[in-house]
Amino acid sequence: MSGTRTTRSVMAIAVIAALAAGCGSTGTTTAPSTGTTASVAPASVAPASVAPASVAPASVAPASSAAASVAPGASAAAAAVPSLTPDAAAKWTTSHPFKAAFIYVGAASDAGWTHAHDVGRLAVQTAFGGRVETMFKENVPEGPQCAQVITQLVNQGANIIFGTSFGFQPSFVAAAQKYPNVLFEMATGTEQSANLAEYYGAGENGDYLSGMAAGAATKNGKIGFVAPFAIPEVIREIDAYTMGARSMNPNATVQVVWTNTWFDPAKERQAAESLVAKGVDVLGDGQDSPTTGQVAAAAGLKWTGYDSNQESFAPNAWLTATTYNWGPYYTREVAAAMNGTWKTHFYYGGFNDDFVVMAPFGQSVSQATQQAILAKEAAMKAGTFDPFTGPITKQDGSIGVPAGTTLPVYTTTGLSKYSIDWFVQGVIGSAKG
Amino acid sequence: MNTDLVVSLIVSAIVYGTPLVLAGLGELLAERSGVLNLGVEGMMLMGAVTGFYASQQLGGPGWIVLIVAMVVAALAGGSMALIHAFLSITVRVNQIVSGLALTIFAGVIGLSTYAGQVWNIGGQHGLHQLNRVDLLGLGEVPIIGPILFDQDPFVYLSWGLVILVTWYLYRTRTGLYLRAVGEAPRSADAMGVNVTKYRYVHTIVGGALAGLGGAYFTLAIAPIWTAGLTAGVGWIAIALVIFAFWRPDVLVLGAYLFGALSSLGFTLQAYGVQMPSEIFSSLPYLMTIVVLAGASTTMARRRIGTPAALGVPYVREEG
Numbered sequence: 001m002s003g004t005r006t007t008r009s010v011m012a013i014a015v016i017a018a019l020a021a022g023c024g025s026t027g028t029t030t031a032p033s034t035g036t037t038a039s040v041a042p043a044s045v046a047p048a049s050v051a052p053a054s055v056a057p058a059s060v061a062p063a064s065s066a067a068a069s070v071a072p073g074a075s076a077a078a079a080a081v082p083s084l085t086p087d088a089a090a091k092w093t094t095s096h097p098f099k100a101a102f103i104y105v106g107a108a109s110d111a112g113w114t115h116a117h118d119v120g121r122l123a124v125q126t127a128f129g130g131r132v133e134t135m136f137k138e139n140v141p142e143g144p145q146c147a148q149v150i151t152q153l154v155n156q157g158a159n160i161i162f163g164t165s166f167g168f169q170p171s172f173v174a175a176a177q178k179y180p181n182v183l184f185e186m187a188t189g190t191e192q193s194a195n196l197a198e199y200y201g202a203g204e205n206g207d208y209l210s211g212m213a214a215g216a217a218t219k220n221g222k223i224g225f226v227a228p229f230a231i232p233e234v235i236r237e238i239d240a241y242t243m244g245a246r247s248m249n250p251n252a253t254v255q256v257v258w259t260n261t262w263f264d265p266a267k268e269r270q271a272a273e274s275l276v277a278k279g280v281d282v283l284g285d286g287q288d289s290p291t292t293g294q295v296a297a298a299a300g301l302k303w304t305g306y307d308s309n310q311e312s313f314a315p316n317a318w319l320t321a322t323t324y325n326w327g328p329y330y331t332r333e334v335a336a337a338m339n340g341t342w343k344t345h346f347y348y349g350g351f352n353d354d355f356v357v358m359a360p361f362g363q364s365v366s367q368a369t370q371q372a373i374l375a376k377e378a379a380m381k382a383g384t385f386d387p388f389t390g391p392i393t394k395q396d397g398s399i400g401v402p403a404g405t406t407l408p409v410y411t412t413t414g415l416s417k418y419s420i421d422w423f424v425q426g427v428i429g430s431a432k433g
Numbered sequence: 434m435n436t437d438l439v440v441s442l443i444v445s446a447i448v449y450g451t452p453l454v455l456a457g458l459g460e461l462l463a464e465r466s467g468v469l470n471l472g473v474e475g476m477m478l479m480g481a482v483t484g485f486y487a488s489q490q491l492g493g494p495g496w497i498v499l500i501v502a503m504v505v506a507a508l509a510g511g512s513m514a515l516i517h518a519f520l521s522i523t524v525r526v527n528q529i530v531s532g533l534a535l536t537i538f539a540g541v542i543g544l545s546t547y548a549g550q551v552w553n554i555g556g557q558h559g560l561h562q563l564n565r566v567d568l569l570g571l572g573e574v575p576i577i578g579p580i581l582f583d584q585d586p587f588v589y590l591s592w593g594l595v596i597l598v599t600w601y602l603y604r605t606r607t608g609l610y611l612r613a614v615g616e617a618p619r620s621a622d623a624m625g626v627n628v629t630k631y632r633y634v635h636t637i638v639g640g641a642l643a644g645l646g647g648a649y650f651t652l653a654i655a656p657i658w659t660a661g662l663t664a665g666v667g668w669i670a671i672a673l674v675i676f677a678f679w680r681p682d683v684l685v686l687g688a689y690l691f692g693a694l695s696s697l698g699f700t701l702q703a704y705g706v707q708m709p710s711e712i713f714s715s716l717p718y719l720m721t722i723v724v725l726a727g728a729s730t731t732m733a734r735r736r737i738g739t740p741a742a743l744g745v746p747y748v749r750e751e752g
Contacts, residue, residue, distance in 0.1 A: 277700070289657060
């Protein structure tokens with residue numbers, strides 16, 4: 001009977017499909033596209049399969065030893081709109097534009113992390129008009145596919161390529177060696193070489209302030225946090241958030257639920273709902289979509305967002321959020337590359353150069369709380385306050401950072417903000433993911 | 434065991450099982466007629482994107498907008514299924530190839546993503562969302578209130594559909610003919626049943642239900658569109674039909690089991706169970722594999738449920 005055979009082949013396919021879905025990719029090929037418009041997503045938004053546990057690099061490129069310890073806002077404070085040299089203006093024209101490419105981990109339309117980067121890309125386009133052609137690839141998984149996408153972009157003539165997620169780092173390190181004439185920049189990573197630079201900003205400072213808003217808003221002292229991946233970037237933000245919350249309410253706790261995805265509204269909702277069921281009365285998130293806020297609004301709770309001003313998604317729940325202002329940075333870097341003055345660097349922006357900006361406060365944030373938050377922000381700007389100054393007690397009660405010590409942003413030896421892998425006291429949940 | 438924990442887990446099992454119930458019922462109808470449609474993921478995404486677009490464009494009272502959006506989603510899913518029906522029933526191409534092609538055509542690297550970009554709806558916050566309806570004012574009743582009487586309209590619709598499909602399959606003459614078409618199309622044809630018509634209708638209705646299942650993501654779960662947001666649920670729906678031995682009642686239980694598994698990891702995390710969360714993320718998929726492996730051995734022995742003509746094009750042999 002052919003029926004039996006068919007049933008078997010059906011099952012084989014369904015099993016394969018289930019496996020494929022489990023591995024987080026329902027699509028396999030990248031769709032090539034050039035031009036200034038959007039490219040088609042190469043793969044699904046299911047959880048990325050690669051999430052390195054630690055950023056501590058095994059070997060460090062020579063270039064980074066000079067910048068082994070970086071002060072916030074080191075290469076910042078530049079002029080408003082960078083100008084092109086006459087040579088660069090002659091070289092890059094509408095018929096021969098400079099090509100700047102961006103690789104996004106999520107959708108440009110995610111209303112969060114990737115959206116903020118895309119606003120930055122558009123700022124580049126606006127600043128240089130026809131002299132620059134910007135390209136982007138969205139929903140690129142953090143794995144080997146990234147290397148393919150880089151190759152495509154190089155073949156399309158990209159002069160500089162920005163990667164916007166930590167998991168792209170291995171592909172970027174390899175590509176920087178393979179294509180010495182192309183400039184590479186990685187957000188949130190640590191590796192540097194002659195043509196690979198790093199950039200990010202002190203999001204944890206903003207998260208400390210968000211945490212203050214959450215700590216002031218909670219009535220029962222229970223705050224929930226919907227977190228993506230257990231990597232230092234996220235862990236230090238949760239730590240800062242918790243320390244901020246406890247500065248306003250010493251008994252506050254922050255309960256963490258991991259989603260293992262940057263962007264997946266259904267999973268983010270499930271995680272947020274599990275926290276609501278547990279009885280938290282304020283939600284925070286480090287996700288790329290505003291779903292957590294929608295859950296908070298539906299349950300009548302308060303919410304701190306992340307990445308972008310997401311107030312419109314849940315105005316009644318909204319407290320504030322850390323947001324990133326990528327545009328001025330991208331514009332500066334592209335100008336430097338066009339002028340031929342680009343040098344590798346480890347950029348860490350902050351409040352001082354408006355790289356990290358607090359979103360407007362929600363209506364429910366009291367004047368007193370706003371003033372307390374603004375005072376802390378001023379202290380951070382003045383350099384008199386850093387959330388990661390000891391004494392800091394770990395979740396298990398041991399000393400994480402001794403009194404009088406402030407964690408450096410990044411060092412190749414010892415503990416730094418870029419390598420922190422433990423939660424502070426007050427966090428409920430495992431820092432292992 | 435904490436009752437709050439159990440109740441919240443059951444409620445989320447129902448919420449996250451509902452797209453599976455809708456899409457699974459659709460696939461069940463198509464397969465009962467002998468048409469295997471592997472395009473569920475693509476049809477769901479088309480339903481999700483068109484339903485969301487409609488809900489963003491239309492004016493008027495929210496409940497009318499949402500009903501129209503659901504109809505639009507069903508039409509989108511149905512018209513995608515029509516492509517598969519034409520290819521596999523009329524042209525008689527291999528159903529597996531045609532179904533996979535449909536998922537690629539309509540799916541995350543295809544039409545649904547393209548439509549989302551052309552309509553520029555990504556990142557927009559939804560103007561309308563199906564909220565929970567406190568049925569008969571019983572939503573506050575402990576335990577059964579939140580489970581049975583405080584769900585969104587999609588959930589009630591899915592319950593109605595399960596009852597309707599069960600009754601249709603086992604208690605009506607048309608349902609009997611449908612089963613005959615899937616089991617022995619030649620005999621059904623000899624009885625005067627129009628095999629082609631039955632297969633077309635049930636494939637298209639199946640697609641419409643898949644479209645509704647997709648719209649559940651953008652109209653109920655989170656009112657936001659992003660490419661590929663169904664994230665493999667369409668594939669689980671196909672596996673679920675096999676798991677359910679092509680029976681609607683078992684299908685509902687299976688769907689809720691998957692829904693519970695997909696939420697279990699988050700709930701256990703919130704309750705302080707320390708375990709690598711990757712294990713929980715993979716649970717629904719592991720479950721799919723285990724169930725299919727189990728079902729295939731049972732089936733090999735007893736061959737329960739599989740429509741005998743599933744996947745086989747019907748060719749009428751003229752005397």
